[in-house]
Each structure stands twice: as structure tokens, then as C-alpha cells.
Amino acid sequence: MSPDADPQAGARLKARGLRIALAVTAALAVEALRGADLPILAPMIALQILATAQRPPGAKMLAMLFGAAAASSLVAWVIAAFTVSIPGAYPLGMGVLYLWCFALAMHPKTRPLGAMALTMTIVVGALSAASTGAAAGLALSLVLSILAGAAVVYLAFAALPGPPPPAAAAGPQAGADADADAEAEAEDDIAEPAGVPAPEISVAFRAALATLTMLPLHLWLTADGGVAAMPVLFTCSSMLRQPGVAASLRDSLTRLAGTAAGGAAAAGVHALTLMHGEATLALAMVATLSLGFAWRMSGGALQAQVWLPGFVTFLALYGMTLSPSLGGDEVAASERLWQVAVGAVYTVCAVSLLAPLARRISGRRAGLRPV
Secondary structure (H helix, E strand, O other): OOOOOOHHHHHHHHHHHHHHHHHHHHHHHHHHHHHOOOOOOOHHHHHHHHOOOOOOOOHHHHHHHHHHHHHEEEEEEEEHHHHHOOOOOOHHHHHHHHHHHHHHHHHHHHHHHHHHHHHHHHHHHHHHHHOOOHHOOHHHHHHHHHHHHHHHHHHHHHOOOOOOOOOOOHHHHHHHHHHHHHHHHHHHHOOOOOOOOOOOOOHHHHHHHHHHHHHHHHHHHOOOOOHHHHHHHHHHHHHHOOOOOOOOOOHHHHHHHHHHHHHHHHHHHHHHHHHOOOOHHHHHHHHHHHHHHHHHHOOHHHHHHHHHHHHHHHHHHHHHOOOOOOHHHHHHHHHHHHHHHHHHHHHHHHHHHHHHHHHHHHHHHHOOOOO
16 A cells, blocks of 8 residues: 555654654764763664554563563674684574574564664674673663663654554554554555565575675674674665565665765765764754655655665764764764775675575475475
8 A cells, every 4th residue: 555545654654754763863862962882773773663663662572672682682792702712603603693683684573673683783793703891891881772772762652653543433452453454554565565576585595695695794894803894784784684685786776876875974974073063063964864864765665675774874874983982083984984885785796696596496495395
């Protein structure tokens, strides 16, 4: 169902875009003001949750999100701490962890959990590659960032609840059913609208394909303990979660264009901030660009697949310049942009090469199933 055919669906998408812009801006401002060691984490968590959620997470979902974050963080730290001296153990451990994260992120019912697990795997994995002691020392700051990200999500829903369910007045059960149907329809508007073919590869094969693409990049970027790997890994993981990333050369180029736009926006905001030194100006620019990215993401599935990685790139690159302990202004966003660009090109090329093989194997397995 298109937003044009259903005004309520269009209103839900607009409310979602405004919520994302508000939450991301508020989270980045809070993290910068409190001097968070990793100010990109809270806005990244808020973005990942709000990009897939139609309502505030309940107590059960919130507990599951914290569980996914804690489990992935602990496993990533243990792998880094205890497999250094065992040949081949670290790549194997991180490969299994990425496979689990991508499988969660690509299943419709567990997308928020997978996004959270992937975010924390990248953060803790990159920090642990630099120093397991540093990763452990930042544990409290990471917990506070997770809490901040969750808090701004509830703030955004409270400030911009969006239109009510269509049949809420028909009774509690009817209202709940209508709300579930509306959520499913809105999710379809973002995930797979009319005219967009469903992915040809199963979730299991997509997760394996994403892992085979992500793992070599992770190992290469973290080989020298560089925390600068985070923006690249965030961008590439976001691209890999989008359906149809290798569907055609044209679609791949549009995704790269979205990523380039995010990087250019981050470099521009950083340059203007250094030039004028005004925190208010920086906040206004972040709010404006966040609204622009969120608005573009709310235009449908293809728009979301292009602009969500771009939004992630913007947050990762600009947020790193605000970190007091991980580079800060010593490394400008423009200097990290080429790494993100190379990583995005690598991701598209790797998936384009591996996807036909995955389709062939998946087709053979389907042909061998008994009728």
C-alpha cells in the first residue's frame, strides 16, 4: 500500500521521519554535552530502532534489546581477549558472531535486535582490537550511551506519536488488531512496496553472504588496532542489511551515491563547525540534515535502502569528530571519508560477485526439496 493511496500510511511515514530526526539530534546533543567517549552510539541506536519500530518498545522488547547488546558486546570482547594467541580462532569467532547478528537483522521479526547486536559488535570489536582494556574501561560509558539512545526513542514517540490506529474505536481487541495490521502495512511501505521484487536469496544465505563480505573488511581494518574502522564498518553493515544491494548496477550506484552524500554532509558540518566554533550552529545543521535524511528514507523501500546507509555514514563520520578519546578533531571527517567510500565500493563489488553463487546454491537446494 502506497502512502499516496492511504493518507494514514503517509501520515505514519511522516511521523516516523520526524521522530528519527528529533531522536538523532537529541541523542547526539546529549552525548556531546556529557563528553561521551563514543558519541555516535546513542544516535546510532536511536536510528536503528526508529527505522523499524512503529511504536515505543515495550518492557519485553527493551529487555531483549539490552540482552542482544550485552550478549554481542561480551562475546566480541571475549573473542578479542582470549583468541589472540590461537591461530585462526579470532576470524572464526568473529565470523560466527557476525553470522548471528546478520541473521537476526535480516529476519522480519528480529530486525531491531539484529541492528542492536550489529552496532555493539562493531563498537566493541573495534575497541577490543585496539585494546581489550580500553574496551572494558569504556563499558560504563557504553551503557550510558545505550540508555541515552533508548530514552530519546521514548521522547520521540511521546512528542510525535503519529495518527491513531484506524479502528481503535471498535473496541480494545479490534483496535489492537487494526494497530497490528497498520504496523505491518507501514513496515511493508518501508521494506517491500509494490513493484519491488522480493529477495531471491533466503535469510540464511543473505546472512552468510553478508558475513563473508563483512569479515575480511573487519579483519583488515582492525589489524593495526585502528578505531577509525568503526565508520566504515557501520556503513557497510547498513548497506549489507538492505535487500537487493546487488540487484543491479544502477541500484548499487544509487546506494553508493547515498553513502557519498552522507559523508559529504559530515565533512561539511565538521568544516563549518571548525570555522565558526558555534555549538548552536552545529546543532542546527545536524537537525536540518537529520530531517533531510529521515524525509528521504520515508519515501519508500528504495529510498530507505539508499538513504539509510547515507544517514549512518553521516552519523558515524561526524560523531567520531566529537569523541574526546577516539581521535576527535584531530582527524577530520573529510579524512575518513575516503575510507568509507572505499569500504562502500568494496561492499558492492563483493556482494555483486558472491550473490550469483548464493542464488545458484539456494536454487539447487530448492530443487532438491521433495514436493
